[in-house]
Amino acid sequence: MNRLLAEARKIADQAELYWERVKTIDVLYRDYNLDRVSLTDLSSVSLRAIVDGRLGVSFGVSPNRQELVREAAAAAAHGGSAGFDFAPSADYPQVRNASDATDGQTAAELIDVCERIKERVQRERPDISLMISAHTQVRTLDVGTTCGAEASHRATASSVGFGAPIKGAGTGIYKSASSVDPIHDLEPLIEEFLEWYGWTEEASAPRTGRMPVLLAPEAAFLFALPLCAGISGAAVARKTSPIFDRVDEPIIGDGLTVRDEPLRDGDPASRPFDDEGVPCSPRCLVERGVLRGLLVDQYAGAKLGAASTGNGYKRELFRSGTEVPIHTWPTHLTIDAGTRSFRDMLTEMEEGILLIGGMGFHSGNYPQGQFAVQGIGFHVVRGRVVGRLERTMVAGNIYQDFLDADVSEERREVDSLGGPILTPYLRVDGLQVAGASA
Amino acid sequence: MDADYADVRYEDNQKTAIRYEGPDLRQIATYSTSGGHVRAYARGGKALGSFSHLEDGEEIARQTSAAAGQAAQRRDRKLRLAEAPALTDEFPVEPEHDPRTVSLADKHALVEHYNRMILKAPGVATTICEYDEFSSRRVFVNTEGTAIAYDLLIVNIAGLIVVRGGGVVQQVRFAFGGSDEFGRVLDRDDDLQDRIATACRLLTAQPARAGVFPVVLDPDEAGVFIHEAFGHLSEADGLQGNPSFREKLALDRELGREILNVSDDPSLLGQPGGYMVDDEGVLGVKTSLIRHGRLSGRLHSRETAAEFGEPLSGNMRAVDHQFTPIVRMSNILIESGDSTFDDMVASIEDGYYLVGARGGQTSGDQFSFGAQWGYRIEGGRLGPMVRDINMSGELFSTLQAISMIGDDVTFGERGGCGKGGGGPMQLNRKSGKGAPHIKIDHVTVGGAS
Numbered sequence: 001m002n003r004l005l006a007e008a009r010k011i012a013d014q015a016e017l018y019w020e021r022v023k024t025i026d027v028l029y030r031d032y033n034l035d036r037v038s039l040t041d042l043s044s045v046s047l048r049a050i051v052d053g054r055l056g057v058s059f060g061v062s063p064n065r066q067e068l069v070r071e072a073a074a075a076a077a078h079g080g081s082a083g084f085d086f087a088p089s090a091d092y093p094q095v096r097n098a099s100d101a102t103d104g105q106t107a108a109e110l111i112d113v114c115e116r117i118k119e120r121v122q123r124e125r126p127d128i129s130l131m132i133s134a135h136t137q138v139r140t141l142d143v144g145t146t147c148g149a150e151a152s153h154r155a156t157a158s159s160v161g162f163g164a165p166i167k168g169a170g171t172g173i174y175k176s177a178s179s180v181d182p183i184h185d186l187e188p189l190i191e192e193f194l195e196w197y198g199w200t201e202e203a204s205a206p207r208t209g210r211m212p213v214l215l216a217p218e219a220a221f222l223f224a225l226p227l228c229a230g231i232s233g234a235a236v237a238r239k240t241s242p243i244f245d246r247v248d249e250p251i252i253g254d255g256l257t258v259r260d261e262p263l264r265d266g267d268p269a270s271r272p273f274d275d276e277g278v279p280c281s282p283r284c285l286v287e288r289g290v291l292r293g294l295l296v297d298q299y300a301g302a303k304l305g306a307a308s309t310g311n312g313y314k315r316e317l318f319r320s321g322t323e324v325p326i327h328t329w330p331t332h333l334t335i336d337a338g339t340r341s342f343r344d345m346l347t348e349m350e351e352g353i354l355l356i357g358g359m360g361f362h363s364g365n366y367p368q369g370q371f372a373v374q375g376i377g378f379h380v381v382r383g384r385v386v387g388r389l390e391r392t393m394v395a396g397n398i399y400q401d402f403l404d405a406d407v408s409e410e411r412r413e414v415d416s417l418g419g420p421i422l423t424p425y426l427r428v429d430g431l432q433v434a435g436a437s438a
Numbered sequence: 439m440d441a442d443y444a445d446v447r448y449e450d451n452q453k454t455a456i457r458y459e460g461p462d463l464r465q466i467a468t469y470s471t472s473g474g475h476v477r478a479y480a481r482g483g484k485a486l487g488s489f490s491h492l493e494d495g496e497e498i499a500r501q502t503s504a505a506a507g508q509a510a511q512r513r514d515r516k517l518r519l520a521e522a523p524a525l526t527d528e529f530p531v532e533p534e535h536d537p538r539t540v541s542l543a544d545k546h547a548l549v550e551h552y553n554r555m556i557l558k559a560p561g562v563a564t565t566i567c568e569y570d571e572f573s574s575r576r577v578f579v580n581t582e583g584t585a586i587a588y589d590l591l592i593v594n595i596a597g598l599i600v601v602r603g604g605g606v607v608q609q610v611r612f613a614f615g616g617s618d619e620f621g622r623v624l625d626r627d628d629d630l631q632d633r634i635a636t637a638c639r640l641l642t643a644q645p646a647r648a649g650v651f652p653v654v655l656d657p658d659e660a661g662v663f664i665h666e667a668f669g670h671l672s673e674a675d676g677l678q679g680n681p682s683f684r685e686k687l688a689l690d691r692e693l694g695r696e697i698l699n700v701s702d703d704p705s706l707l708g709q710p711g712g713y714m715v716d717d718e719g720v721l722g723v724k725t726s727l728i729r730h731g732r733l734s735g736r737l738h739s740r741e742t743a744a745e746f747g748e749p750l751s752g753n754m755r756a757v758d759h760q761f762t763p764i765v766r767m768s769n770i771l772i773e774s775g776d777s778t779f780d781d782m783v784a785s786i787e788d789g790y791y792l793v794g795a796r797g798g799q800t801s802g803d804q805f806s807f808g809a810q811w812g813y814r815i816e817g818g819r820l821g822p823m824v825r826d827i828n829m830s831g832e833l834f835s836t837l838q839a840i841s842m843i844g845d846d847v848t849f850g851e852r853g854g855c856g857k858g859g860g861g862p863m864q865l866n867r868k869s870g871k872g873a874p875h876i877k878i879d880h881v882t883v884g885g886a887s
Contacts (some may be wrong), residue, residue, distance in 0.1 A: 061471050
């Protein structure tokens with residue numbers, strides 16, 4: 001790695017090397033049967049070079065490939081003005097997110113985890129087509145720059161997911177959990193799965209109109225992703241964000257506090273530095289509805305005249321990885337819990353929706369705070385779930401419709417479209433619902 | 439190797455990416471990556487392995503083979519592969535104007551030209567303008583004697599026109615190319631100007647009303663509809679492990695009216711989803727999926743073809759060596775009908791004409807997708823422009839509700855499809871969608887809040 005940077009220094013003003021190695025084992029069951037075992041041992045690198053102030057990038061699989069330097073320099077010859085420097089040396093915070101137990105997990109152990117879930121669920125629901133997946137990963141990331149940054153991090157992750165398509169319907173009920181350490185206690189998740197699945201027996205269409213909606217953690221991305229697009233430093237710099245001039249002003253309801261918490265021990269999403277080698281730190285983004293902070297990477301920082309907040313990641317809506325360009329993204333978004341239970345919030349609904357997912361999110365104008373999705377979830381009447389949603393669209397705008405949002409005392413971490421979110425249930429008084437009975 | 443069957447795919451991939459965001463050239467990059475993927479079947483179990491370094495291939499193959507045996511012990515239904523002829527051949531891609539021979543400077547100049555055109559227009563707030571070229575040289579061998587080398591190549595210029603005015607921000611997409619011919623991304627100024635003008639008109643459009651309406655879909659929107667709503671359900675791996683759906687989708691089931699014909703055709707090499715051979719060493723062939731309204735075929739891997747007892751179709755494809763091949767559409771197509779666009783509009787009293795795909799998603803028989811813009815239809819005439827349109831529905835009733843099919847089949851110039859197939863999401867550039875205008879009698883439209 002250092003040798004490549006030394007080579008780059010000969011022809012570039014500055015260079016940055018990103019090198020990721022990932023080893024994984026995956027086990028997948030379909031319809032209570034082991035479908036496949038998958039193994040990967042992958043390496044990938046990207047080299048960004050600034051030559052005469054212009055930025056170019058090259059990609060490969062190994063830092064030993066000397067052509068990377070020539071290719072990055074050739075790209076830089078046609079590149080745009082970088083406008084920023086690569087990360088300097090820094091003291092990186094400590095975070096515990098590697099486990100030797102996870103590192104040593106074998107396919108046989110993952111199969112055992114899946115078998116335990118299979119036996120538990122099959123006892124109560126032999127009639128469904130259960131899918132189970134178990135995954136273990138060891139990821140090593142190095143980011144080095146000719147400006148002095150030398151960041152290295154090893155993380156492990158163990159995750160389990162399971163679910164089943166709803167009989168007679170197109171959607172399904174799915175649950176997942178992840179941890180730095182091997183996962184043992186899945187009983188609460190299994191119990192919730194069985195309860196939710198039990199609610200799917202009947203279909204029920206709400207009326208068309210505005211009504212209360214309770215977003216389960218699995219549906220919280222409908223709020224979180226438009227918000228992240230709005231507080232992206234790049235969108236603010238371009239003034240395409242609808243809240244580009246609203247720092248220290250209320251943007252959503254005072255029941256909502258949103259943070260970026262990159263340093264939680266034991267959490268696989270935690271990171272001491274971002275993908276540009278900038279140290280991460282915990283930050284409050286929205287405090288009781290008031291916008292307090294933006295997500296800033298090196299590029300946005302240069303545009304805004306501010307420092308990077310350690311939020312430059314090779315991540316976008318549906319993918320992440322070495323080949324994805326840097327975008328602003330939270331390391332680990334969290335939403336503060338409230339004081340009321342999810343059950344109380346549910347039973348108080350006269351007519352409403354418990355949303356556990358939404359299809360077609362990316363088709364909407366979410367950078368402007370809008371979403372319009374086919375709702376996956378349940379119809380609630382007089383505080384009771386009366387059936388699963390069918391042919392129901394739910395639309396809203398987080399800056400208009402989340403002014404009265406309330407949050408539950410329970411929180412759960414879910415893998416969302418763009419990364420992990422630790423979130424409570426979110427209750428909104430009125431979203432636009434178009435039911436099949438319209 | 440302790441396997442009944444094994445195959446290895448090794449590939450060298452080259453990519454060029456140029457991306458403008460507003461006036462800023464955010465990325466100009468070249469990619470040169472390589473790696474391999476192994477599949478092993480042993481005693482009815484299956485395992486997969488991916489590696490980056492050729493020297494690791496042998497060890498991954500050994501581990502994969504052992505894992506396949508381990509997997510077999512936990513299956514009560516043994517996996518099998520349909521018989522496929524052993525191929526020994528080369529399948530090169532040889533376009534007339536090969537993008538791989540064009541200099542990086544010329545590619546950059548072209549993208550910069552289009553991006554400047556957009557930025558010059560009044561009302562434009564920002565842009566995304568991207569050049570994306572992907573080429574892959576792949577070698578595939580299996581234990582049955584297949585040994586082939588084949589190429590994939592696709593080039594696109596695509597992006598977003600973002601306009602702002604009167605407190606409204608709207609965006610319209612554009613895409614040129616979608617094949618291996620560089621010529622298709624050249625000289626597209628007029629097309630781009632049309633899109634810019636449309637984007638600007640959207641600023642004064644009203645949001646669509648929520649409710650259930652009859653709609654006319656333009657070919658782009660109809661192509662995404664058939665891809666999302668029906669196409670994914672024709673991929674047989676999605677039906678594995680889902681007995682209730684498999685029952686619903688028995689061959690010869692009536693899905694639509696007599697006028698509805700749908701096919702998948704990888705042999706349309708000039709369209710985004712064209713290819714000659716898949717990533718399982720099977721030749722790509724045209725498959726009739728719906729004939730005169732009845733389900734007539736399905737897209738298969740060797741594994742699903744054996745399980746379903748249906749013919750091979752050559753639809754197993756992987757984005758790159760990090761992924762195992764999964765069953766994917768190539769170029770899905772609603773075949774031409776005999777209605778005209780004017781007839782469709784005239785038949786609607788109160789509805790919408792929806793234009794330009796803005797992505798979609800499907801889960802089982804439920805679908806949801808967006809339109810970039812649209813028009814009210816009132817009293818059989820096109821009315822004012824509308825914005826913020828998403829629609830959703832259920833496949834079976836919606837297919838039955840297709841009541842008119844136009845005679846103006848057009849393919850979208852940008853492919854693209856995301857699918858997990860039980861593993862990580864694979865975003866496939868080489869996926870084409872074609873259709874004429876169609877009329878659907880009732881669709882749930884979710885307007886703005």
